[in-house]
Structures are given as structure tokens and as C-alpha cells.
Amino acid sequence: MKLTNIPELVNRRWPEKVQARLDARRAACELACEPGALVELCGWLVAELGYSFAGLIVEEQQSEWDLRYVFYGDGEAGWVHVRIRQALANAAFPSLSARVHAADWHEREAEDLFGLVFEGHPRLGDFVLHDDRWQENLAPMRHGFDGRRPVVRREPDLDWRPRRIVEDPGAFAMPIGPIYSGVAESAHFLLETVGEDVIRTIPRLFYKYRAIEKIAEGRSVADALLLAERFAATTAFAHTLAFCQSAESICGVEAPPRAITLRVLLAELERFRHHVGAIQEICESTALAVANSQAAMLEEELLRVSCAFAGHRYLFGLLVVGGLARTLEDAACREAVERARGILQRLDEMETMLNASSSFLDRLEEVGVVSEQETRNYGLVGPVARASGLACDLRRAQSYCGYDAFSFEVPCEHEGDGYARLRVLFAEARQSVKLMEQAAAALPDGPIQVPKVEIRPGAALGWSEAPRGATFHWLRIGEDGRVARYRVVTPSFTNWHGFHLAAEDFAFQDFPIILANFDLSVAENDR
Amino acid sequence: MSQWVRKGLLTGIKTTRYPAREETAAGVSPGLPLGGPCSEEQASLLVARCPTGALSRRDHELVVDYRRCVHCFRCRYGSGEPVRWQSGYEWATAPSEKTDPRRQLGPAFERSIHILVADAGDCGACLNEVKQLNNSYYNMHRLGFFITPTPRQADVMLVVGPLTDHMRLPLQKAYDAMPTPKRVIAVGACALSGGVFGPSFVCGSGVAELLPVDVEVPGNPPPPLAILHGLLVAVGRKPPAALLSPATRVPAKEVNAP
Numbered sequence: 051m052k053l054t055n056i057p058e059l060v061n062r063r064w065p066e067k068v069q070a071r072l073d074a075r076r077a078a079c080e081l082a083c084e085p086g087a088l089v090e091l092c093g094w095l096v097a098e099l100g101y102s103f104a105g106l107i108v109e110e111q112q113s114e115w116d117l118r119y120v121f122y123g124d125g126e127a128g129w130v131h132v133r134i135r136q137a138l139a140n141a142a143f144p145s146l147s148a149r150v151h152a153a154d155w156h157e158r159e160a161e162d163l164f165g166l167v168f169e170g171h172p173r174l175g176d177f178v179l180h181d182d183r184w185q186e187n188l189a190p191m192r193h194g195f196d197g198r199r200p201v202v203r204r205e206p207d208l209d210w211r212p213r214r215i216v217e218d219p220g221a222f223a224m225p226i227g228p229i230y231s232g233v234a235e236s237a238h239f240l241l242e243t244v245g246e247d248v249i250r251t252i253p254r255l256f257y258k259y260r261a262i263e264k265i266a267e268g269r270s271v272a273d274a275l276l277l278a279e280r281f282a283a284t285t286a287f288a289h290t291l292a293f294c295q296s297a298e299s300i301c302g303v304e305a306p307p308r309a310i311t312l313r314v315l316l317a318e319l320e321r322f323r324h325h326v327g328a329i330q331e332i333c334e335s336t337a338l339a340v341a342n343s344q345a346a347m348l349e350e351e352l353l354r355v356s357c358a359f360a361g362h363r364y365l366f367g368l369l370v371v372g373g374l375a376r377t378l379e380d381a382a383c384r385e386a387v388e389r390a391r392g393i394l395q396r397l398d399e400m401e402t403m404l405n406a407s408s409s410f411l412d413r414l415e416e417v418g419v420v421s422e423q424e425t426r427n428y429g430l431v432g433p434v435a436r437a438s439g440l441a442c443d444l445r446r447a448q449s450y451c452g453y454d455a456f457s458f459e460v461p462c463e464h465e466g467d468g469y470a471r472l473r474v475l476f477a478e479a480r481q482s483v484k485l486m487e488q489a490a491a492a493l494p495d496g497p498i499q500v501p502k503v504e505i506r507p508g509a510a511l512g513w514s515e516a517p518r519g520a521t522f523h524w525l526r527i528g529e530d531g532r533v534a535r536y537r538v539v540t541p542s543f544t545n546w547h548g549f550h551l552a553a554e555d556f557a558f559q560d561f562p563i564i565l566a567n568f569d570l571s572v573a574e575n576d577r
Numbered sequence: 578m579s580q581w582v583r584k585g586l587l588t589g590i591k592t593t594r595y596p597a598r599e600e601t602a603a604g605v606s607p608g609l610p611l612g613g614p615c616s617e618e619q620a621s622l623l624v625a626r627c628p629t630g631a632l633s634r635r636d637h638e639l640v641v642d643y644r645r646c647v648h649c650f651r652c653r654y655g656s657g658e659p660v661r662w663q664s665g666y667e668w669a670t671a672p673s674e675k676t677d678p679r680r681q682l683g684p685a686f687e688r689s690i691h692i693l694v695a696d697a698g699d700c701g702a703c704l705n706e707v708k709q710l711n712n713s714y715y716n717m718h719r720l721g722f723f724i725t726p727t728p729r730q731a732d733v734m735l736v737v738g739p740l741t742d743h744m745r746l747p748l749q750k751a752y753d754a755m756p757t758p759k760r761v762i763a764v765g766a767c768a769l770s771g772g773v774f775g776p777s778f779v780c781g782s783g784v785a786e787l788l789p790v791d792v793e794v795p796g797n798p799p800p801p802l803a804i805l806h807g808l809l810v811a812v813g814r815k816p817p818a819a820l821l822s823p824a825t826r827v828p829a830k831e832v833n834a835p
Binding site for chain 2: 183206233361366406571
């Protein structure tokens with residue numbers, strides 16, 4: 051599929067209802083569409099042209115709603131933005147989630163935060179703002195709402211119950227969280243069981259909702275960058291990178307070559323560290339003590355490498371719009387890569403040993419299975435999708451940071467179970483070190499920052515393949531040079547939506563293991 | 578399975594000697610900006626660069642409010658004359674004389690406390706650093722510190738995150754369920770001042786809004802050794818750092834106004 055063919059195809063199919071406009075510089079096609087044609091058009095893009103749903107961006111303009119459904123394809127297929135606009139007074143829109151199920155949570159969020167109505171959506175309400183605490187129709191993302199001040203909230207309703215729970219003889223619901231386990235992020239799970247098997251899993255999230263999209267509004271671009279860096283700090287670099295790329299696209303600047311190559315090096319260092327951490331959590335969940343402590347040591351060593359190399363254990367403070375804040379010397383890069391290579395060697399040894407530990411494999415194989423079809427329907431991303439046969443990776447599909455000049459593989463497995471996800475993590479860790487080696491060997495000389503970035507009004511999408519999967523950052527800079535709208539779609543938000551697929555129909559005691567190998571961050575979801 | 582036993586034994590001892598001896602390995606701490614004498618011109622420049630109001634100027638002195646420092650490094654990189662930098666990790670302090678834990682926790686707790694880790698909206702970094710305390714490099718079990726999943730067994734609540742609205746009730750309930758005597762350690766810039774997130778309509782400006790904080794550990798995130806120092810301060814085995822003595826504290830400033 052070529053992006054340039056889209057206008058013609060659309061004109062033939064919906065001659066009156068859809069207007070197409072190509073933006074060659076950004077490899078994007080904008081389809082302005084009437085609300086009546088939305089569901090059919092988006093369904094067609096996904097089912098027949100093979101596009102993936104990236105996210106829904108809602109913007110409240112001066113006098114109208116501006117809804118943007120973003121889709122992306124492989125290489126030349128580029129980006130498609132389906133846009134519907136209608137007067138502010140009319141907040142009712144057709145629901146897309148029955149045709150494109152990946153849009154489900156996006157619609158629930160927009161309903162909760164903007165007060166939009168998605169007609170035909172079966173499950174709205176109680177999502178971001180919990181119903182037992184917040185009054186209905188607050189719509190905090192509307193411009194009229196002042197996000198800087200506390201609001202008068204009602205007292206928590208202690209008798210609040212979920213809308214629907216299984217009521218069968220012998221059935222019981224097991225609530226877990228929000229404070230649970232040793233060192234766990236705050237989230238609530240309602241596991242409904244009949245005997246041993248979990249038949250329904252209802253995660254209740256957003257206990258950690260910090261509203262970064264709201265509080266970013268009105269801040270300077272440099273200060274909004276701090277939010278992008280700190281809302282999900284275990285994958286801080288990837289998110290800040292996506293943010294910087296959208297700001298750079300708006301302002302028409304390009305980071306110098308040395309900065310771009312260093313960005314690849316740092317992004318892969320972060321991915322390597324994150325994957326080792328994810329492997330450690332899987333070992334921990336299966337109670338394999340020595341493997342757990344070995345992996346934990348490797349993670350700590352990588353944190354130390356990051357700090358000694360780049361100044362911060364989670365790579366804070368490095369990215370700025372227009373390049374990097376400080377230079378990293380060639381010798382330091384080579385040393386970091388050398389140490390990463392040594393750590394990878396020990397990780398490889400560990401993988402060999404894990405593959406020979408039958409009690410460990412028993413807990414992972416054929417547990418938490420997600421089929422390829424389900425993965426497509428839910429639009430899952432990252433290692434989770436790649437373990438279910440979907441070899442999607444933004445570094446390949448829509449290359450950024452010059453990733454197309456590097457040679458690397460996108461590992462893919464087909465079983466979709468916990469073991470497949472573990473193998474993908476190991477394989478990707480190897481690819482990351484390979485990329486780090488290439489980046490350190492190909493470091494161009496020169497500046498690391500453009501001399502001056504002139505902040506201009508405009509809007510653009512930035513993206514990157516974060517360690518947990520595709521992330522999309524939409525930034526709009528207003529006439530005053532401050533952030534007017536910031537929208538973040540994170541891989542954890544996408545994958546939490548499909549988490550229940552893996553957890554259901556498996557035994558109770560598998561739940562922590564599935565949770566660990568699904569590799570989700572609550573902070574990244576809650577924002 | 579015997580291969581794992583062998584592997585474990587061959588690894589040898591990796592654990593730090595801290596607190597008996599200082600840990601000097603590279604990369605254990607990102608450090609913090611250091612205040613002190615400073616030319617008026619440079620101080621004003623640095624203060625202007627600080628996005629959270631952590632730096633302020635008093636005459637010829639640069640004052641650092643560590644509870645607000647979010648490790649953006651803007652005072653260190655890219656400015657003409659960078660701020661002085663300290664590389665240690667013993668940062669934990671007791672916010673006031675009255676709550677100085679050495680006066681309150683008895684000797685019975687010195688070598689055994691159970692810790693409830695509560696996440697009040699953390700970005701994942703502080704929590705990940707707390708998790709590192711159980712790896713072989715830090716191994717806090719050797720000091721008698723244990724993480725417990727239940728508030729009923731907990732002596733200390735270790736709170737991370739800026740206090741999101743949805744976590745207020747769970748946090749209060751968990752605190753109430755803990756037996757007395759109990760202590761609260763706030764870990765990270767977000768838990769101390771709201772960081773880059775609070776105050777806002779969903780976020781507080783730190784845990785002290787809801788619970789009495791006995792020990793403060795600054796950093797964004799504080800490295801594992803700083804958190805370990807916080808625990809040692811909480812049981813009275815280490816003196817608190819002089820970092821945040823009330824004299825150097827600057828009054829809170831409205832930081833989120835655009």
C-alpha cells in the first residue's frame with residue numbers, strides 16, 4: 051500500500067463525504083470526513099489496507115471539536131489522520147470501537163476527560179476519574195477547567211461496587227490492590243473466579259493519574275519536556291525522544307548527526323536495561339531465586355553504567371529540543387558499549403541455563419496465551435505483540451533517528467505465551483547491544499545541539515519505539531509559544547487494554563507470572 | 578537445579594560494605610547540586626535556569642532546596658559556569674527536631690523493621706530504586722530491613738510519588754492499619770514537594786499533606802544507597818544529613834503557574 055494512492059481510493063469510494071490532503075514532508079495523508087462516514091472509513095483502513103491504529107487525539111478548538119484518529123502503516127504506507135470536526139455544542143460522535151477495537155479505551159478516556167459521547171459504546175464511565183470519588187461531567191481536559199487548583203471533590207463513596215460482577219453459585223470475586231505485594235505499582239484488579247480458574251479480569255487503573263496532558267498546557271516547551279521525561283521514568287528516554295521529535299518537527303529543526311547517533315546509542319542502552327529488568331521480574335514471579343538475583347545484579351550494573359556514562363541512572367536531563375544537552379565523548383561511548391557487551395554475555399549464559407530449567411519453563415509455557423488475531427484486534431504493541439506473531443516495530447515501520455541506516459533484526463515468535471515473550475525479550479536485548487556497537491562505531495564528529503531553536507506555533511506527531519512498544523506524542527504549540535495541547539499514547543495504555551486476554555482462563559496462581567511477563571507499567575498507562 | 582546453586586556460589590560476594598564503609602563504585606549516585614558561596618551574577622543565572630524553584634539566591638550564597646530538585650541538570654549542563662556538584666548519597670534528613678526519629682523509635686527497632694512500600698503516583702523510577710535494595714549489591718536483609726506486603730506487620734511506611742488524588746484513601750487506610758509506633762519515610766522529590774506534577778487538581782504537593790513524614794529522602798529518583806541511608810536514619814543507626822537543615826529551607830514557591 052502506498053500513501054500516495056490513498057486520496058484516489060478514498061475519492062472513488064466516498065466521493066462526497068471524505069476530503070483527502072497529502073502532506074509529503076511528514077509522509078501523512080489527512081482525511082477530513084463527515085461523522086457519518088467515520089466508522090466505515092476507519093474500518094476500511096484497518097481491515098482492507100492493513101493500517102494500525104495509533105490513537106485518538108481530541109482537541110477543543112475555538113469553536114469546534116477536532117477529533118483526529120491516527121493510523122500508521124509500514125514504510126511507504128505512512129501515516130493517515132482521519133479528522134472529524136463539529137461544533138462544540140454537539141459532543142456526540144459515532145463509536146469506532148466495535149469496528150476498530152483498539153479505539154475502545156481511547157473513547158472511554160475522551161468520554162471521561164472531555165465529556166464527549168460516543169454513541170453505541172457499551173461501556174463508558176468510571177475510567178480515568180473513578181466514580182466513587184469524582185462527580186460526573188467534570189470534563190477536566192476542557193479549556194474552561196483550571197487544572198492548577200484543587201477542586202472540591204465529594205467524599206469517597208465507600209459502598210461503591212463495580213457495575214457488573216459474576217454472580218453464580220460458587221463464584222467469588224477477589225479484589226487485589228491498589229496497595230499490594232512487595233514493591234508494586236498501585237493498580238487494582240478484580241479477579242472473578244469459579245474454583246481455580248480466573249474467568250474474568252477487570253483491571254481498574256488510573257490510581258496514579260497525574261494529568262500530565264492537562265498540566266502541560268500553558269507551560270513552555272522546555273518545561274513540558276520535564277513532564278515527558280518524568281511521567282514514566284523507567285522508559286524516560288524513549289518518551290522524551292518522541293516528545294523532542296514532535297517539537298523539532300513543529301519548529302523545523304533537525305538535531306545534528308552526532309546527536310542523532312548518540313540518541314540511538316542511549317535509547318538502546320535504555321531498552322537493554324529495561325529488558326533485563328523485565329527478565330528479572332519474570333524470574334522473580336516464578337520464584338527462581340538464583341536467576342532472580344543474577345538478573346537483578348545485571349540490571350543494577352546497567353543502571354550504574356548509565357549513570358557513569360551519561361550522568362543519571364535513568365538518563366534524565368540529556369535530551370533537549372534540537373539535540374542533546376551535553377556531549378558524550380567517543381571514548382566514554384566505547385567504554386559503555388564494552389561494558390554492555392560484557393553484561394550481555396552473562397545474560398546469554400543465563401538464558402541457556404533458564405532454557406534448561408524445566409520447573410521454570412513449566413510456569414511460562416502455554417500460560418497467558420494471546421493469539422495473533424486477538425493481538426491484531428486489540429492493536430497490541432511491543433514485545434507482547436512480537437511474541438504473538440506481529441513483527442511490528444516503529445524503528446522499522448516508520449524509521450526515525452536514522453534507524454534505517456543500522457542493521458538489526460526484529461525478533462518475532464508465534465506462540466503468544468509467556469515463554470515466547472521471554473524469548474523475545476532476550477533476543478531484543480541482543481539486538482540492542484548490536485545497535486549500540488554500531489552507533490558507537492559510527493559516531494560522527496560535530497556539534498550536539500543546534501545553536502538556536504525558534505519555537506513556532508503548530509502541531510506535529512512524534513513517535514518512537516519505547517522498550518514496551520510504540521509510543522506517540524502529539525504536541526501543539528500555540529501562538530504564544532506555549533503548549534496548547536499535549537497528547538501521549540503509551541504502549542502500556544495500549545497493552546493494558548488487552549491484558550485480560552492473557553489473564554483469563556488461567557489458574558489463579560499464574561496471575562502474577564502473567565502480570566510479570568506482560569511487561570506493563572502502570573505509571574506509563576496512568577500518565 | 579544444581580547448576581543454579583553452583584552459579585550462585587561462583588558469583589561470590591557482591592554486596593556493598595555500606596554502612597560500615599563508604600561505597601565508591603562508579604554510577605551508584607547521580608549526585609546533587611551543591612549550594613554555597615557564589616557570585617551574585619552566577620547565582621542569578623543558575624536560579625533563572627532552575628525550572629522547579631529548587632535554587633534560590635541569598636546574598637552571595639546559592640541556596641538549594643533539595644526537596645524540589647528533579648535532576649534536570651540544567652544548572653550543570655549548558656550554562657556558562659555550572660553549579661558545584663556533590664557526588665555522595667547520604668541525603669536523608671529528619672524534617673524537624675520534633676520528629677527526629679532517634680528520639681522516637683526505641684532500640685528494639687534498630688535491627689529489625691518491616692517496611693510497607695506504598696506507591697502514591699510514582700513514575701516507576703523511585704520504585705525501581707527501592708526494588709534494587711533487594712538485589713545482591715545492596716541486600717538490605719543483612720541490615721534487618723524487610724519489605725512486607727501487609728500494613729498490619731509494617732513499622733515503616735515508605736511512600737513514593739506526589740500523592741495522587743485516587744491514592745489518598747488507600748494510603749490513609751494503610752497507615753491507619755499499621756500498629757504503633759510507626760514511621761513514614763517520603764522518598765523522592767515528588768513525595769517531598771510534588772516534583773513536576775503537583776500541586777494540581779489531581780495531585781498534592783507531597784506526602785506530608787496527608788501523613789506525618791519522619792524522614793525525607795531527596796533525589797529524582799534517590800539512588801538505592803540514599804534510600805538505604807533513609808532507612809538507617811529512621812532506626813537511628815545513622816545521623817541525618819545536614820542537607821536540609823531548616824535554616825537552608827526556602828519558603829515554598831508557586832512553581833506550576835505558567
